[in-house]
Amino acid sequence: MRRFTRLQPLGLRARLTLSFALGALLLSVLLSLLTWNLTRESLLRQREDSSIERVLANALTLRRSLGGTSDVASLLASLPTPTGAELALLAGGTWDARNPVEFAQSDVPAELFNQVAAGDVATVRTAVGDTVYQITGVPLPTVGAQYFEAVSLTDISQALDGLTISLLGASAVTTVAGGLVGFWASRRVLEPLRNVGLAAEAIAGGQLDTRLASGDDRDLDPLVASFNDMASALEERIERDTRFASEVSHELRSPLMTVAASMEVLENSRDQLGERGQTALDLMGADLERFRQLVEDLLEISRVDVGAVTLHLAPVQATELVVQAVGATGRGSVPVRYGLDVGNAVVLVDKVRFFRAIDNLLANATNYAGGATGVEVSLHRDGDGDEWVRIAVEDGGSGVPPEERDVIFDRFSRGREGGNRGADSGTGLGLALVAEHIRLHRGRVWVEDRPDGASGARFMVELPALHAEGEADGDVGYLGEDYGLDEVTGETPAVTAIPAADAEPGERQPATSEGRSGR
Amino acid sequence: MSHIRRGFGQHEGVGTRILTVEDDERIRTAVKMALEDEGWQVDEADNGEHALELFTATPADVVLIDIMLPGIDGFEVCRAIRRASDVPIVMVTARADTHDVVAGLEAGADDYLTKPFAPKELSARIRALLRRARTHDPAGTHLAFGELEIVPDEGSVLRNGEEVHLTKTEFRLLVELASSPGRVFSREVLLERVWGYGYFGDGRLVDVHIRRLRTKIEPDPANPRHVVTVRGLGYKLQT
16 A cells, blocks of 8 residues: 655644634635625715715705806805815816816716716716726706715725725634634544543553443544453453463473483483484483474563563663673583773663573574674664664674674575574574664664674664663662672673773673672 | 471481472372482372372472462462472463463462473472471571561561461571661562572562562561562561
């Protein structure tokens, strides 16, 4: 399945908020436009209605008076008009305005002249300079004249401007309010989803009995119910798998027990066997051990698979841990090197599983590369400033070709010599278990070339460092701190420091398992 | 069941009786032969009821109990024997489940082994248990703190002047902690000194035994005053 990702995909919440805001904006703009237009129309009609009566009355007065006095100017001045109104009389081609500067014949649009000439009372709105006027024309056919009155509409346009600002403000407020409602609503809507997410996280983290509380929301109840059903099915299945592994474990271990005990009885009377019998006994013993290891590894890996592994984590000083782990494998002298910088680094480990991981790495070196040549502990700081303890297990074999570096940690992967097992005594699960165990510790494993250029492989284990320097005095277990290392006898692996500018050679002597038998 | 308390003064090897409770006949026979090769006398029982009858008739020096038994299970057999005796008990389990191991230790077992074990490993465990069973340390310090009194040369602990019945393992654990009061003992150290384990010992052995020890010697086991936990480090004895 392909997934298309947009450049900047918005979250559901942002999209909901945006939709609400846009909806509010659209609605408020629509309503504003409607309001503005209705107001404008009603204001103008009102103005028109109020002025037309007056204009007609004035025209009547003019028609009556024009016969007598011929002083048009005083006649115009005598007519009642509201402030800002201009009057003019066009008689016999002569334009007589009460205020000729403000109201010229050219200010009147031609279409009004035409309409009035046709004998109609007409009104137009037109701009004269910066001001909008409503001009009404009345034909006075009996006296052969036309009367024009212009009323300024400035007050109306000012009122409309004010309305525009109010409506814009209201729209903005509505938009913001819409966005806020969207934000709040999306939180309400997403809250159950967030709970689902938290529950899923808890289940993934191993709390298999996590369930969602069913609310009284009938829209959400199906989701809650199906989520809980899924969680129950998962829990049941994991329980069944665990039970199965446990039963398989019992069924496999019991016959092995009989064989192991019988082997020892045979071993005790070894002298009574002939040479061929003794060789057969040795072969059986070696493969019994391999079979036992295989069963252990299979059971352990299936426990990892069904998530039935409980880590008994304890904070331990990294160098101490590695030195002890190498010593505990009893694989003879493998030098452990570390610089002073790693001295106080602490890792959180399940001691038994970590020891097994180191044992498996050393066993891998023994089986495929003639034994490990050295183990190195170092501190690594990544780009985020997080500190990691790196443990490198080096061997002097032929190395691991790049194309096999990923698959080498797969189960039953045996690299190039897959078909040719020779005297290989591995189970094929050792490195896979290392990877699983280290992954459980939130670390990672990989294999690389030796940095010194020599032939051989360098298996790397990286674990998160727990404390910064100086904090290690607190709650940290020092494995074997009380063992009295002065009593250690027997073979002691060499401990050398990685050459570093300010590094002093590590002082802690590793104890070997042989050396510890004194107690 | 009659209450049998007996000393463990026998010599290791000849005369040491081991009772194995195991329902799988082949395992039972093979383990019996391997243990007999070590010079021990082995009594067999194929179920819990039979085991309890046998133990009542002829008490053993060490009891080996398989957890999965028909009828009354290994935990119950362990508890029944523990009620009557402080004989060292080793639980044998075919499952390394945390639950089984802890439940076995809670039922009163001193140690446990996971099948398939090498009989030599079992022999080593048995020897360690027998050594512990015989340990009366005349050189040990006679220590009294609060209402408690440890009398190492008698192998007994008195609380308000009355003897507290500790198993040998619990006693060894207490004496070990009492060897330097106030000092913190890590689980590893205790595993090595009390059980004879190396690196791969199971810290739960220590934890469960400490818990049981507390129920016997602490006035309030939930808030221990004498055997206290030092988080992340181990345990220490407060006087």
